[in-house]
Amino acid sequence: MSGVSPSSGSADQVAQVSEFLRNPSSYPDRPRHVEVRETHISRVFLTDKYAYKLKKPVTLDFLDFSTMELRKLACEEELRLNRRLAPSTYLEVVPVTIDAQGQFELSGPGKAVDWVVKMHRLNDAHSLDTLIRTNAVSAESVDSIARRLARFYRELPPVSVTPDEYRLRFDAHLRANRQTLLDAPGDSFSSLVVKHVHTAQLRYLHVFHQEFERRVHEGRIVEGHGDLRPEHIYLNPDPLLIDCIEFAAEFRQLDVIDELSFLAVECKHRGAAWIGDRIVEHYLEASGDRPPSTLQAFYACYRACVRAKVHLLRGSQLPKPDRSPSIAEAKQYLEMAEGTARELGPPSVLIVRGAAGVGKTTLAQKLTDLLCTEYLQTDALRRELFGKSGEPVGHNKGQYTAENRNRVYELMFERAEQLISDGLSVVLDGTFLTNCVQAAAVEMANRQGARPFLVNCTCPPEVAATRISGRLRVGGSLSEAQTTTHMQHRAEEELPRPEWPQCVVDTSTAEPLMIQTTLDGMRAQMSG
Numbered sequence: 001m002s003g004v005s006p007s008s009g010s011a012d013q014v015a016q017v018s019e020f021l022r023n024p025s026s027y028p029d030r031p032r033h034v035e036v037r038e039t040h041i042s043r044v045f046l047t048d049k050y051a052y053k054l055k056k057p058v059t060l061d062f063l064d065f066s067t068m069e070l071r072k073l074a075c076e077e078e079l080r081l082n083r084r085l086a087p088s089t090y091l092e093v094v095p096v097t098i099d100a101q102g103q104f105e106l107s108g109p110g111k112a113v114d115w116v117v118k119m120h121r122l123n124d125a126h127s128l129d130t131l132i133r134t135n136a137v138s139a140e141s142v143d144s145i146a147r148r149l150a151r152f153y154r155e156l157p158p159v160s161v162t163p164d165e166y167r168l169r170f171d172a173h174l175r176a177n178r179q180t181l182l183d184a185p186g187d188s189f190s191s192l193v194v195k196h197v198h199t200a201q202l203r204y205l206h207v208f209h210q211e212f213e214r215r216v217h218e219g220r221i222v223e224g225h226g227d228l229r230p231e232h233i234y235l236n237p238d239p240l241l242i243d244c245i246e247f248a249a250e251f252r253q254l255d256v257i258d259e260l261s262f263l264a265v266e267c268k269h270r271g272a273a274w275i276g277d278r279i280v281e282h283y284l285e286a287s288g289d290r291p292p293s294t295l296q297a298f299y300a301c302y303r304a305c306v307r308a309k310v311h312l313l314r315g316s317q318l319p320k321p322d323r324s325p326s327i328a329e330a331k332q333y334l335e336m337a338e339g340t341a342r343e344l345g346p347p348s349v350l351i352v353r354g355a356a357g358v359g360k361t362t363l364a365q366k367l368t369d370l371l372c373t374e375y376l377q378t379d380a381l382r383r384e385l386f387g388k389s390g391e392p393v394g395h396n397k398g399q400y401t402a403e404n405r406n407r408v409y410e411l412m413f414e415r416a417e418q419l420i421s422d423g424l425s426v427v428l429d430g431t432f433l434t435n436c437v438q439a440a441a442v443e444m445a446n447r448q449g450a451r452p453f454l455v456n457c458t459c460p461p462e463v464a465a466t467r468i469s470g471r472l473r474v475g476g477s478l479s480e481a482q483t484t485t486h487m488q489h490r491a492e493e494e495l496p497r498p499e500w501p502q503c504v505v506d507t508s509t510a511e512p513l514m515i516q517t518t519l520d521g522m523r524a525q526m527s528g
Contacts (some may be wrong), residue, residue, distance in 0.1 A: 015116070040056075047386070054114065072420040075250070082242055085152060085242070093117055142279060147282070158219035170302070178305075201342040220256055225259060228262055261296055264300060350428065354507075378429065391505055
């Protein structure tokens, strides 16, 4: 027992409980020494035989440990989840009590003031992380881990989640990861790489949405481990897997292949890619699961970005002189993500085209936002080159002569080439009325190793006329098209050659249908 008296305030009391747990005399087995290991959400107190895990009173976006009751629930959930994979290691949830004299005690008769998870202490030398670093991993031991995981996943029921919920969850996480990495201070990361890898992921997520729907319908989304890394796997000598995520169900409700891809990323990062590959292959053979290789690449790319984000945030919590190792490790993960993103295909060039008033700019901007691509618009480039017309101009006059239109397209293609050479996808928004300018866009994309795709926007003439009239009435648009321009464009327009990858979008239909038509066309191109 200890005579430290609690003071008001949850954080203060937890600090006093922590001091109590640091004291070897606080434990029934009277260890010689107590080692303390700390994360941003917990402290683990290691005695000779046992480990006691105390939750910190923190509230983050994804967890709430602010009260003793919430911490107790988290301890109970940790016990439940981890007994699935390490039943002999996770022993019980133990109260830290205080008596009338202000004495703390483990499982004493007094009032509970906090709770800890009690575990058998495992030997660090037996962790897969240590074994990799010491080059002491055998194929037999990896196979034993693979068998344990395959059995674990086989016994898990699918979680209740709809395909849309599952896919939109990824969409939110991808955008959050992207923003965090783009907001990194100084020259921590190349913004070009961050944009490239996240556009590749978002494009795969939305273009191949049916793959994610299939995973849900096949029951592949389970309540897994959630944080399957080498430091959480022990060979004792049989495999023990510890430290499941207990604080957020969403983080452990995941595709089996997602979880195993995470482990593969971590093994590869440590220079032991063969371990992750062997475990994945064993699962595929044992389960009969046959996910496409691109889905595995998507998950691996996503997990590498998550790890880059984690190390970035970890470094940001340290004093500036101590940040370099965390930032360097984050860069390594981002480089891994960049390599994996290439497996998801080259950059895309979406050529969103059609006569004035067909709604191509609305669709182009929606696609830009959905896929986080770059965006180039002929109206904006024309304004940049020539300024705003002083008065309404007719078709093929003023800024809209054939010569001036060519100058606008030349500037667009020049900038697009630079973006593509940087690994970025781009949406081109313009009329692209003639085969000549359409071919120039397609050839530019092909020359840069990108995938060109034409989105041919169309709508009834009366719809286009109404849109143009409304735009002129409200003002503020970069487009200077007049009500007669649509039909003039229609008379001049040449349909794209059939050999070019393309789709036709009726922009008088609902927005989700327009976007889906485009994505379906892209999927046909990317699957060919």
